[in-house]
Amino acid sequence: MSHSASRRCSRTACGRAAIATLTFVYADQTAVLGPLATYAEPHAYDLCPEHSERLSAPRGWEVLRLASDLSPRGPSDDDLLALADAVREAARPVEPAPAPSLEQGSRETARRGHLRMLTVEDSRPDPELTR
Structure with a gap:
């Protein structure tokens, strides 16, 4: 099944x-002509403006026409602006997140992926030694 942009x-x-x-x-003996379907269907027929x-x-x-204006439509100004914004956003360099600062008296001892193991260096005197 092809997408509507390339259908003939x-x-x-x-x-x-x-x-x-x-x-x-067939049950109602009705031919239904509507906007171009999103995807080509095996039991449907896509038509150009002249054949429509x-x-x-x-x-x-009976012929039932669901759309009064079947002229082809290009992208709107809003579509083009949204596309330009998306391209600009994708082209922007990604700034790495700042590493969180270590608290005073701690140091990083291991890293696994985004996780860090910190060891706190206690600057207080050991109570066992002060007795």
Whole structure:
């Protein structure tokens, strides 16, 4: 299944870009023409603007058009600005997080990944020695 950006009209010998998807509801004898589906479906037909406008259904069938404006739409200004912001953000160098400062009297004795083992050096006199 291909994504909508590269889909072409399903009509034989037509290579134009598809803008609408045609499906059939056989039980109701209805042909439904709507906006281009997100993904190509095996029992649906993608149509270009010309074939969308000229669509006709068999006698006794109803054509239901879900979208009044089937003209192809490009990205909006908001889409382009969001894309530019995302590119700028991705290009920014990542600053390493500052290492937390050690408390006075402690030192780092081991490291595993983001974890550090600190040993506190007690500067108080040993009570056993002062007796």
